[in-house]
Amino acid sequence: SAPCPARGRRLAAAPSRSLAGSGAVRNDLHVMCVLYKLCRLPRCYFGALILIVMFLQGSNDSEEDMFGDPDSFYGNSSFLAQVNDIEQKYLQDKNADIKAAGEIVLGNLQSGIHQKKDNFSTSENMVVFKADKEEGFQMNENDPVDSNQELTVSILDDLPSSQLLYFEEVNELSSDSRLSSISEIRNKFVSSSSVKIRSPSSSCPDAEHGNRPTDFSSDSKCDLLKAESLKDHLKSAMTGNAKAQTLQVSKTKQLKEAVLSEEICVARKAIESSSADIGPFYGLPSKVKDLFRQFRGIETLYEWQHACLMLESLQQRKNLIYSLPTSGGKTLVAEIIILQELLCRQKDVLMILPYVAIVQEKIRGLSSFGVELDFLVEEYAGSKGRFPPLKRRKKKSLYIATIEKGHALVNSLIETERMDDLGLVVVDELHMLGEGSRGATLEITLAKILYTSKNTQIIGMSATLNNVGDLQKFLQAEYYTNNFRPVELKEYIKIRDTIYAVDSKTENGFTFSRLLNFKYSSNLEKADPDHIIALVTEVIPEYSCLIFCPTKKNSENVASMVCKYLKKLHREKEKQDLIQNLKNIGNGSICPVLKQTIPFGIAYHHSGLTNDERKSIEEAYSTGVLCLLACTATLAAGVNLPARRVILRAPYVANDFLKKSQYKQMIGRAGRAGIDSAGESILIVQEKDKHLVIFTKLPLENCYSSLLVELTKGIQSLLLSLVGLKIAVTHEEMDSFMCSTLLGVQQQLLSNEKSLSEITKDGIENLIEKGLLKERTSAKDHDSKRTLTITLLGKATYKGAIDLAYCNLLYRELKKGLEGLVLESNLHLLYLATPYDMTFNCSPDWMVYLRQFNQLSAAEQKVVDIVGVPESFITKKASGQAIRKNVDSAVVNRLYLSFVLYALLRETNIWSVSEKFNMSRGYVQNLLNSAASFASCVLHFCEELEEFWVYKALLTELTKQLTYCVKTELIPLMEVAGVLEARAKQLYNAGYKTLAHLANANPETLVKTVEHLSRRQANQIVSSAKMLLSEKAEALQEEVEELLKVPTDIPGTC
Ligand SMILES: Nc1ncnc2c1ncn2[C@@H]1O[C@H](COP(=O)(O)OP(=O)(O)OP(=O)(O)O)[C@@H](O)[C@H]1O
């Protein structure tokens, strides 16, 4: 659709502006304030004029106004042209009726709120926003979302507050009276019912005519002269003010906030008055739409997204499951629903995502929305998160959490009777319900929400659901599905040199497509018998390609093999930069495989890389510096890295045959929306496995409750916390709760031998045996009802989210520690905080074990003895001698892992430690993250047991050290979500040393001074830092208010 004249005019006048938003309104208010004071207009006329300008201008970019260089406006003709323009408008309209002006504005405001469905015209797969045209919000199609223009701040966006100060000195009018006059008028308009919309053509001169009206009367010519003098006056005033100091909090910001909060207020009222009443953007302020455009580049909603948001069930706040293929755009729908909850319904929201890295990614992505729309984004991942969350009086919070932290958060809200604050819970990748202990934890969380809070809405989404009926029953949810995919996906399989198209209609599941065309030498044939190079070179380097491999080692081998037969290609400088960047990350070391493959645009990607390395490689792939990644299945889980072609090296993940859902997740990466016309996947199958390809015809796997399989982390843990939280304290209540779980829905399927009630009874008995629950008969009850109570140990266990399999052991070890904790170093404490579940797949290198032992001080060697590993055991193992003595291998392994952690805390260098212990650096980092998480769990455990008071201080410090295993000065920077060590070092060296430095940084300067930092990343870092800073400041303010609150029950007062 063609840009509206008003928008075109704005772009011509101020090309440095980007997208619409209320920023323009506030900036225009600045200009109007200036005019008002100079011309001494009657106040009511001034108010009307402001609103006219708001209408004319639409809105615009909302980048922060606090970084502007005051010098930048000098000689800026666009600002003066705007002043001229406004002056002309005033002169032309000066005899107009104020009421009429008010009605115009009312039309603007109300048309925004009540546009309903006619805001959207539906084309094939797109829902186009029409309203923009009329309001001048339409974005110029050529406006780059992430271009230089975005942050080049025009004078109108960035009039420093010193300018206002200057004019305030000239005129005595207080800013309060100005504000109130604006809001008075707006309120009056909103409450009125008459609606008139001025046609854009009548209010906005043609774009080609720039800012100037084409026709002047003699009167207006005369006035123009006055305007010229006003222009001169402004020019000199601004020059003078260039030297004035800028205020910390700009007035424009305050005005912007006032306007936005009014808009939100109106949207909220619209939602309250009628659930079907749709505001400018699904009940949300139009600014939200602009932000999606600005931050995500999303211009229009897909048709299904619109349909889904318009669902009757959503309007009625029913629970909803929706399922669409990968890359279908599910996230956007969830985000709009989240914003409705935060802004319009004023409730907190919990978003549950599967992995820490994805939580951090989301925090970065949504912080900018929080900064603009005035809500908090709080991280609940790893060892981060407060339980219960701080009660915020002013702002609403979006908690973004991993499954485990989401569970702990819900527990804490139930315990403090604050579930009513939680309006919405969104679960991404809902199929995770069927995936082991994490699935069990997710099921427990959702079951508790359903049982304790009827007003909390639950939304679940996934690309790979089959038995939706069961899930619907469990979540009492409606279901929406659609096959939409923005880019068509063509599925193929390769057997020998033949490519077949996957075709579910045929008997074996595929039909002939073509023969693979290649010429191999005999050497190449030996190196690449599956002809991966032939498949790859059909697409790279022009297009991108992913090869999913069954194992980590295999992905490294494939990357090395492919690059041997390729020529070094374009963008060599950027590839060298990437190598240098990886070297910096590794403190001078780089993985030899990556060093070899990157010059060819190839890398591997798996969990053996550190988070820093993974992120650099992902970014290089996203920007096209790398064109091929050989990866493992981990890349398919949630990371948005699409490719033109996806190759599955074999139908296996490790030794297991590929599941249909895994296959779907992997091939789902094929096809980049907006870039490729189609994506294709090729599964390489050996002749012997040909018959197994039939799996492509089968339905997706069902999702089954994991509560029974994961006994200690599943049903037992659930029963314990039900008593702990007083959700269910009798057998009857337990039974009733269990029926509401997914296990309850699937009970016939999952247990033939025992009924659910019997399983529950067994679980309770087991908990009593473990000393976690007690049963007592209440004498008061006539029928002697038996009630369950939780023991102190039980409470500590569920509060600390400790696996029930280890709670007694942990208690014993902590108790033993009280008798003689060695505090010469943190080794002993580290041992206690080393996660039990990592000890199983640890196989110590005995020589390393001995060497590490020998390097310990005498006191530290005593720790080894205290925990139960005799020195003789280590020496014998290292020299390969037989051992008769029975030593607990779990303890031996756990101690070995605590040696690794000990080395990490001392050296703060993952690379050297991984070399020393001969472990992959990714594993070492994973151990560190798990230890940080477990240390915070042990801390919560100790907090419940008075006897362990001494551990509280010690573990608080240790958790911090493990969370940020870096030099102390980097910690404040690494608190910002997604700022990893390498980036923190760069920022620190560039002079950004504190959170406040980052929150107040100019993204433009960051891009210039920090290497390998894109504009998008710089913006995200600044937004995340702003968010964290404001979150911390608010928390302190709330504390102050709480402290100063006068109690109502002071003795002696009535
Ligand atoms: N209306 C839209 N217009 C253009 N791009 C869109 C639109 N909606 C979503 N996208 C983009 O499509 C990409 C994929 O979207 P998203 O991550 O939400 O997919 P998904 O359905 O969650 O897939 P998966 O199941 O793989 O997680 C993202 O880059 C997103 O920004």
Ligand SMILES: [Mg+2]
């Ligand atoms: Mg998704």
